[in-house]
Amino acid sequence: MEHYNMNLTLKVWRQKNQSDRGQFETYKVSNISSEMSFLEMFDVLNEELIQEGKDPIAFDHDCREGICGMCSMYIDGKPHGPWQENTTCQLHMRAFKDGDTITVEPWRANAFPVLKDLVTDRTAFDRIIQAGGFISVNTGNAVDANALPIEKAKADDAFAAAACIGCGACVAACKNSSALLFVGAKVAHLGLLPQGEPERKERVLNMVAQMDKEGFGACTSTGACEATCPKGISISNINRLNKEYLVASLVSEK
């Protein structure tokens, strides 16, 4: 692969803490290799800022291989940047060219308050899982794993939904800050499996209730979530959720 170096202008959201108003700051970076990852470009910038005695830019990141779901930059108006089915940490600088100006913001959603710069608080997702995103089976209760065959197609669909990394890009992309793709993926993952059947109705009702409580918006089916999801989680999971929710509301005895 041919590689090249570039000079870039970065407009980055800086915010001292949750109560600070925040503003954009402009930075120049030079000699950025096209082989770098986007976060490595931030590493370079931060090293320069530290050397200049300035506060480096805080951003969330951990595995840097696209699976932990921690990285979360809103790049040029798109969560995780310009590539399809990709996380910020796997975005590489060959997506940009010399002279580009890149704007970087945190996830914007009421339910994800900014803690500092590009770091947001996404514990709302954990609380949604607490509301029902599990199968109640204590350690030691399990029967033999092959005692219950599962249709391959269903298992594959459950896996596709379970591939969600909980990054919150769907919320950041949605004009209503809806978390329905995240919730739908979990409802589908567990609802598709026979093990998840006993709690199916309660699960969807409780998870949706918690989602509303956290302040996520309503879904208006624009599909921005699916278009931006780094793991390609399908919007059909939302259809499934709506169906399950409707059925559960009608038949629930609570």
Place this chain on the structure above:
Amino acid sequence: MDARIPAGPLDDKWTDYKGHCKLVNPANKRKLEVIIIGTGLAGASAAASLGELGYKVKAFCFQDSPRRAHSIAAQGGINAAKNYQNDGDSVFRLFYDTIKGGDYRAREANVHRLAEVSANIIDQCVAQGVPFAREYGGLLSNRSFGGTQVQRTFYAAGQTGQQLLIGAYQALERQVALGNVKMYSRHEMLEVVIIDGKTRGIIARNLVTGELERHFGHAVLLCSGGYGNVFYLSTNAMGSNVTAAWKAHKAGAYFGNPCFTQIHPTCIPVSGDHQSKLTLMSESLRNDGRIWVPKKQGDNRRPNEIPEEERDYYLERRYPAFGNLVPRDVASRAAKERCDAGYGVGSSKQAVYLDYAAAIERYGKIEAGKQGNDNVGKDEIIKMGKEVVKEKYGNLFDMYEKITGENPYEVPMRIYPAVHYTMGGLWVDYELMTTVPGLYALGEANFSDHGANRLGASALMQGLADGYFVIPYTIGNYLADEIRTAPIPTSHPAFEAAEKSVSDRLNTLMNIKGKQTVESLHKRLGKIMWDKCGMARNKQGLEEAIKEIQQLKKEFWSDVKIPGGINELNPELDKAGRVADFIELGELMCKDALEREESCGGHFREESQSEDGEALRHDDRFMYVAAWEYKGDHNWQLHKEELVYDVVKPSTRSYK
């Protein structure tokens, strides 16, 4: 060193132990508090299981959510002695393979227990809704992995770790909802509190506000993972660190076999100085991929231009019995040997090819055969073959393309070994307790099950075995004697002193106000470690490394530059504390590597090799676990736990 291994025949030890260990009644469990550091497979499974049992659990992780822990990145699979494939697997075979794979430096009793509970893990995970790969009949699918000749690896595409961790995370969140576990994310443990010789709590720092917090616990479980980031570049997550384990070590817990590091053979090579981490390509790729270099040194032709007869499939040549599926340590050293000898490929010449062309053709032919059509053209065969490969390894191929910009369906992947896992860790006895009463270590944080080399798909197995099936029994045996201990108020002088020492250290770090960034010092440490305590080690290099690390430590503590303040979200300060601990650990690793004048598993001493370059063990002198006791700055005392093999007869590992 007393590992407190139960008496009796190997097969019966764990059953007997479970039948005789002390129990805690439910009413008393409610009064007992357990602190868990880390929420990866070991931590999350332990927190969920102990919460289910009724203990009061507090779990801590430094990430924003417990679901981020680095277990999530494990790709290939998890081993279990289910023998669903009817290919001769058994508890004994899994036990034997693990002991042999570990080059006879692991404890028989621990490994046998691991093999015994392996089958329960798969059952438990399936019950939780972990979507493992399945066959068309609806039953679970298996694949092969390095170092074994049976198919016992369960998997979920190339995201097995993610699916297992999500399962454990959901079980953990369920306990949070039930009020049995209290979760502290964005918190880092910075000190262990010991009162009258027993572990009684921790000091943790809230990483958002910078506040120090005191937490009491009747027991503390360290599930904080491995320390591969001592090398700066590794496949670990950026935040993975040794700090929790190191604080425990300095508080009295012995460190076992620190030099045993696993260098994984199939990672994406370094592309430049900017590199912040290395990415693993799952070992499962070696099932179907063939590894080769050109037969000619410095061959600059494109891989597709090099004809078959001018390629050296060196693993198949050297190890015909296991071929591309030799254990990791063997595969890594073989790659290094070829590159050092001038046969490396790519611009850096520090890479070998992992080629899928043959697999694509083979699978394509099988597909064509299924259609009963003998007249399928080559292009069509390749097309069908690519579909099969995509189904099996699609996400790994996509990841490779994102990072390198090259299409691995067309061009062979370039790979090179990288630091991946640390077999060493806190020394623990059979009950997973460290040398400090009430302080436990689980998963990669302990040293116990993998000896000098871990087999693929065994880390997930061990993490979950420790958390789901071992600690729920062994902790009861300790806590049964603690039911009369009322929670100690955190105003106790020991808590006060521990908090003060943490706070003093943070202030010292911030007040250095030097010129070198944390990152630059970490990179220098990494380079020393990789060059002198990496894939091959020798006496002279290790002695130099120790001096260089001691010098680096001085520089760090006199010249590090940390921006910002203590009472705010300050990732540079967090990192500084971790790098300071890595520096001290690095010195101990070199010391341990120097002491061990033999080659075994991942530890290769150049002075100790056979005529054909294979590792040469010295069982007469080194058949022990090196357990290091911290005695003060640059000062450790070595204790030896002799390894006794009652069942397996140690032999020279051969994969030829």
